[in-house]
Amino acid sequence: MTNSIKIAFRNTLRNKRRTLLSVLAIAIGGVASLLLGAFVSSIYYGIQTGISKDSGHLHIHKNGFFKYGIAKVGQYDMANYLDIIQEIKNSDTKDEISVVTPTLSIAGIVSNSYRGTSQTFMGIGLVADDQKKMQEWDGFGLNLKIQDIPFDVINDKKGLMGKGLAINLGMCEELGLDGCLKSEKNSTQEVDPEISSFAIDISSLDKSVVDIMVAPAQGAPNISSLAIAKVWQSRQKTVDDRFIAMPLEVAQSLFYGSDYKKVNTVTVQLKDVQKTGQIKQNLQKLFEIKGWNLEIITLSEFAPQFKKVLSMFGFIFIFVSLIIAVIVLFTVSNTMTMSVMERYKEIGTLRSMGLRRWGVKKYFIIEGAIIGVFGATLGVTIAYIIATTINNSGLTWSPPSGSDEQLLILQLTQNPMLIITVWVLLVTASVISSFLPAKKASNMPIIDALRYN
Secondary structure, eight states: OHHHHHHHHHHHTTTHHHHHHHHHHHHHHHHHHHHHHHHHHHHHHHHHHHHHHHHOSEEEEETTHHHHTTTSTTTTOBSOHHHHHHHHHHSTTGGGEEEEEEEEEEEEEEEETTTTEEEEEEEEEEOHHHHHHHTTOOTTOOOOOOOOOOGGGOBTTEEEEEHHHHHHTTOHHHHTOSOOOOOOOSOOOOOOGGGGGGOOOGGGSOTTEEEEEEOOSSSSOEEEEEEEEEEEOOSSHHHHTTEEEEEHHHHHHHHHTTSOOOBSEEEEEESOGGGHHHHHHHHHHHHHHHTOOEEEEEHHHHOHHHHHHHHHHHHHHHHHHHHHHHHHHHHHHHHHHHHHHHTHHHHHHHHHTTOOHHHHHHHHHHHHHHHHHHHHHHHHHHHHHHHHHHHTTTOEEOOTTTOOOEEOOOOSTTOHHHHHHHHHHHHHHHHHHHHHHHHHHHTSOHHHHHTOO
16 A cells, blocks of 8 residues: 555656646635634634623523513513522532523613603613623633623613613713704793792703613503613614613612512523533423423524524535535546546556556545645645734724624634544545546556557
């Protein structure tokens, strides 16, 4: 076998220019596949990091909330959420968990009395310290500059508002924003003397305080005031125009009053996202033992756009890789066909000396494999150099994950399976493309080969 490899290697050097072109074609295809795959990996890990920071990896609800909770407000909320959190923190999986925190989603109308404006909103009650810790998650070691939400301003009676919502409420002056339409303050016309005692002195109102009205599951709407400490701009306009974050206690008082304290979600953030399935099973067993009727929703379920984006880029990668494989097939096949045509007499001589058909076929297949190995290895080397150069160049881009502009990092060396897969694909394509010319050479009649001019 060693002699066959030596002979095949020497044969590849007979026409150095043609062999070099074939190797370069394979290398270029490898570079394209590897860089595209590294970029897709960067998008995959970047989006997953952004979602993990904001929403964790597991959502625990009362069974049925995920499907019917929006329509049946309040019917799937959990009163024993503190016990659930404590049991999770004391479970066997506690060392694999980074954060366990409760949240309460609410909706209603927010208004600013000073400006006389109002707007519907979607809000969330949360524990600010837990959310700040979640923002530190970097399970893939990417060190990405995700657009962190400034949860540190949320405390006591202070909250956070989307920039679009603040502009719609006309609160630009008090919150230091640009973009509000110029409008007059509440009317200063004279008030009827009979109701003057009920009138509010507009000048005494705090400009940054909003009034929030929420309709609970039962009973009359509840109203509370909330000081807006800061605004935050989401890259999704539909979120930016409706978003309010507030302390969990404020959201609970709005939705339940002072008698009941419930939440609709317990968020779990893991240290290692790869262990999501295992930890989900462990928690399900724990809840069954406790007799709690709870459901656990994973990241891919509560953030379905993650799967869609991944599928789209995965399809693009596979499609481009297949095109490259076809190009490699035709390139190497053409090279091997020309090699066969130039060596008819040599093939006839070897066959007349007793070399079997498989022996002839073997030489050409090994030649194809050698070209594939050199081309694939050169492609991996060039891709590594390009990826390292880009990663150290300081180039930035804006990923489709609601993130700020960040460094462009190609995940090549961090993804060894990508390198192995592309390398094997290129070598396999090169070997396969050698079969037809090799078969043609081995089936050639000895007399015809010897007398070929």
